[in-house]
Amino acid sequence: MTMPEIIARFCREMHVPMVDAVFGNAGVEAVFQIMTTVRSLYTHVELERVDGRVIIYRTIQPQGAAPAPPPAGPAADFAALANLPISDLILEVASDGRPYPRTITNLNLEGLAQNAVVYHWRADQEEFLAGAERKAVPRLDSAARSQFAIPTFSNLREALQHYATENVRESTCYIFCQVWSGQKRLFLKAKPEAMMRNSLVQFLRGRMGAEHDVWPEQVVDESHPVDIRVQPRLSNNRLMLIEIKWLGCSVADDGHITARHKTPRAQEGADQLAQYLDDQRRFAPTRVIQGYYVIIDGRRENLNEGMTEICRLDGMHYEDKELEFDPAHHDTRRDFDPPYRMFARPVCTD
Amino acid sequence: MRFNPNAAFDCLFIADRLGQEAGSFTGAELHLFGYLACLLWLYRRRAVSDWGYPFVGTELGAPYSQDIDMSIKGLTERGYFVSIRERLRMTGSGRAILSDLAGLSLNQERAECLRAACASTAAFSVGMVGTALAEEPELRRARALPMSRQLLEESAQSQLYLQFEALRGALRQVGDDLRVPAVVWLEALYRSGESIQAL
Numbered sequence: 001m002t003m004p005e006i007i008a009r010f011c012r013e014m015h016v017p018m019v020d021a022v023f024g025n026a027g028v029e030a031v032f033q034i035m036t037t038v039r040s041l042y043t044h045v046e047l048e049r050v051d052g053r054v055i056i057y058r059t060i061q062p063q064g065a066a067p068a069p070p071p072a073g074p075a076a077d078f079a080a081l082a083n084l085p086i087s088d089l090i091l092e093v094a095s096d097g098r099p100y101p102r103t104i105t106n107l108n109l110e111g112l113a114q115n116a117v118v119y120h121w122r123a124d125q126e127e128f129l130a131g132a133e134r135k136a137v138p139r140l141d142s143a144a145r146s147q148f149a150i151p152t153f154s155n156l157r158e159a160l161q162h163y164a165t166e167n168v169r170e171s172t173c174y175i176f177c178q179v180w181s182g183q184k185r186l187f188l189k190a191k192p193e194a195m196m197r198n199s200l201v202q203f204l205r206g207r208m209g210a211e212h213d214v215w216p217e218q219v220v221d222e223s224h225p226v227d228i229r230v231q232p233r234l235s236n237n238r239l240m241l242i243e244i245k246w247l248g249c250s251v252a253d254d255g256h257i258t259a260r261h262k263t264p265r266a267q268e269g270a271d272q273l274a275q276y277l278d279d280q281r282r283f284a285p286t287r288v289i290q291g292y293y294v295i296i297d298g299r300r301e302n303l304n305e306g307m308t309e310i311c312r313l314d315g316m317h318y319e320d321k322e323l324e325f326d327p328a329h330h331d332t333r334r335d336f337d338p339p340y341r342m343f344a345r346p347v348c349t350d
Numbered sequence: 351m352r353f354n355p356n357a358a359f360d361c362l363f364i365a366d367r368l369g370q371e372a373g374s375f376t377g378a379e380l381h382l383f384g385y386l387a388c389l390l391w392l393y394r395r396r397a398v399s400d401w402g403y404p405f406v407g408t409e410l411g412a413p414y415s416q417d418i419d420m421s422i423k424g425l426t427e428r429g430y431f432v433s434i435r436e437r438l439r440m441t442g443s444g445r446a447i448l449s450d451l452a453g454l455s456l457n458q459e460r461a462e463c464l465r466a467a468c469a470s471t472a473a474f475s476v477g478m479v480g481t482a483l484a485e486e487p488e489l490r491r492a493r494a495l496p497m498s499r500q501l502l503e504e505s506a507q508s509q510l511y512l513q514f515e516a517l518r519g520a521l522r523q524v525g526d527d528l529r530v531p532a533v534v535w536l537e538a539l540y541r542s543g544e545s546i547q548a549l
Contacts, residue, residue, distance in 0.1 A: 004516035007538045011520035016473070016533050020524035028527040035472035039371075140478055140540055150475065234372050235475075 015128035015135040019117050022131040023060045030058035030093070030117040031128065035148065037091065037099050038119055042149035043236035044078035045086065046288040047121070049334050052088040054121040056099065057112060059092070070094035076101050079286040082237055121146060150235040153290050157337065159207045160292060164342040167203055168296060171344055175199035179296075185346040186310055187251040188298050190258040196244050196296055197227045204230060211235065226276055239287040241280065245269035248298030257305050266295050266323045266339070274329040274336060281335075293330075293339040295323065300346060315346040353424045356402030357417035359457055360384045360464060361425055362448040365440045367468035368476075374437040377422050378412065381405075382480055385413035386467040388502070389486065390528055391460065393514050393535075398502045401460075405501045407492020411484035413501065466528035473533045474540075482540035487513070 001009070011017050019027040034056050041054070061067055075098040076091055090107070091099040104112075112118050113129035120127050124145050126137045137147045143158070144151040167173035171185055176199035179192035189195075197216050204214045208230065215229045228242040247266060250259045270293055277291045300310055301317035323341055330338040364383045368375040388401045403417035422438070425431045430444030440448075451457060470479055483489060487509035488501045502510075517531050524530060 003513055003538070003542055006542050007513060007516045007535065008520045010534050010537045010541065011517075014534055014537060016530055017521060017524050020527065020530050025525050025527055028525065028530060032469055032472050032529060036371075039472060138537060140474070140537075147473070234374070 013135065013138065015137055018133050018135045019128060019130045022133055023117065026060050027117055027130060030060060033093050033097055034058055034117060034119050037093055038148040041078050042146055045081050046153065046238065047145040047149055048153060050086045054089045055118065056091045056093060057116045057118040059116045067095035070096045070098065071100045073100065075099060082286050082288050083281050152232055152236060152238045153240065155208060156230060156240050156292060159204060160294065160340050163200060163203050164340060167199065168342040168344050173199045173203065175202055181251050182308065183347065184309055185344065186300055186303060186307060187249050188246065190250045190252050192246060192250060193244065196246060200244065200294065201228055237287050239284060239289045240292060241277065241289065242292045242294060243269055243273040244294045244296065246296040246298060248300065249303055255306060263323060267325055269293060270325055270329055270339065277335055289335060291336045293337070295339055295341045297341050297343040309349045310346055312348040312350050315348040319343045319345065353420045354403045354417040356460070357415060358421040358425060359451050360387065361418060361421045362430065362444060362451065363461060363464045364468055365431065365438065366445060366448055369440045371471055374434065374439045376437055379476060380422060381414050381418050382412065382483065383467045384415060384418050386479065386483060387463040390463040390466050390532055392510065393531060407489050407499055407501050409493065411489045411493035412480065413489065462528055466532045469529045470532050470536055474536060478540060479536060481543065482536040485539040485543040
């Protein structure tokens with residue numbers, strides 16, 4: 001397709017020319033006000049947490065008519081919506097350019113659009129309506145839930161998945177490889193938590209550091225378990241908390257086992273993170289907080305103190321054995337991602 | 351330090367608009383939106399020489415203007431911008447001088463282009479605007495040739511005018527708000543880059 005053809009295609013397909021054709025300059029003003037409002041809303045509200053619809057509209061007055069005064073009552077405070085459960089959200093951009101919350105029973109989008117520019121989002125689909133016309137909003141970033149939102153949470157998800165395969169699986173990260181007591185990767189060193197945390201911090205800074213602050217936390221006690229905080233510098237109000245736990249056996253320098261962490265340990269970490277997320281929401285009510293639970297899985301079957309090698313059957317026994325959680329916080333709350341179990345393979349004899 | 355008054359006005363105008371959105375801005379963003387505004391000036395069939403200062407294209411496909419660079423330094427020295435952690439903020443005195451300058455009739459035509467360029471951030475993130483603009487014919491050529499070169503020289507504008515003619519033709523049914531061709535063109539540029547990468 002030639003460039004003139006591409007230009008012609010997007011003139012036909014985009015919502016902005018559509019609104020211009022229907023309502024003229026007043027419509028263009030309205031559609032830009034609405035897009036600015038939507039962008040501002042999504043810096044404060046995470047679409048993953050929205051059930052139902054988001055509708056934002058601006059009424060177009062007949063030519064020559066005096067602008068309608070803004071509705072009574074305060075304009076919408078987007079920051080206050082950060083951690084509230086949101087179902088349908090309806091906002092009117094008034095003549096002062098500010099958004100006001102509205103309640104409309106039996107809302108008919110097509111009817112509303114007869115004399116308004118209307119933005120409508122539902123289940124990751126978004127469109128603009130104007131008069132009898134409607135057009136979907138083209139989305140340039142397929143990872144985003146809206147053209148007007150920065151996909152912050154999903155960026156970290158993707159980064160963690162890469163970290164599991166690129167750095168942990170074969171212990172290829174130069175920091176992470178130091179968590180092992182020997183080159184065969186059977187036992188972890190005693191207290192490997194700080195090295196695991198530093199490895200993930202270094203990885204995330206490389207991946208996301210241009211636009212995010214990635215901070216390692218000093219773990220004070222079991223009630224303050226979070227290891228890493230990730231925060232966008234500018235784009236929005238999200239705060240991502242990462243907790244790391246490990247499973248397997250750790251040994252001291254002389255080879256004696258110092259800790260054996262099995263399945264119950266994974267549940268403990270999940271419960272701590274859930275509790276911590278509740279606490280944090282009270283301290284930072286204007287931030288949308290999401291918890292990410294990383295479990296470094298170094299379990300080996302039939303592993304005894306003093307062993308220096310392991311067969312493939314025992315070494316890889318847990319590679320595909322998923323952990324089960326009860327309670328499963330990730331199933332019951334939206335601010336808790338499904339746990340990221342990252343199996344770290346040993347070097348086997350066969 | 352003497353600096354170009356057009357570039358200084360553009361810096362203040364863009365800084366004010368971007369600051370309203372994000373609170374702060376970077377020097378690179380002033381170059382980017384200044385160049386986009388200059389292209390919209392051409393879309394309005396005005397001469398590039400009347401823009402008042404030139405741009406060069408870097409090897410990375412980004413626009414750069416020495417006049418904008420000097421203006422940023424000068425405006426910071428005079429206290430109109432302050433630097434905070436690698437980003438810039440406009441001060442109250444910066445907004446006051448912009449208010450005076452924006453009222454001058456000689457700035458109205460360029461203000462229309464600057465306003466339309468900055469309004470594109472309603473439809474796209476700043477990063478997307480940069481990605482799209484890197485596909486503009488002049489910056490694409492700059493990327494292909496590993497040296498900084500002046501953009502928008504008379505002899506090199508034919509492809510650009512071809513695209514603008516297509517844009518005018520496709521938008522002939524709609525009004526004359528410059529924000530409309532700005533976002534349609536950026537969308538088309540972004541998509542053209544995607545289709546080239548997919549090949």
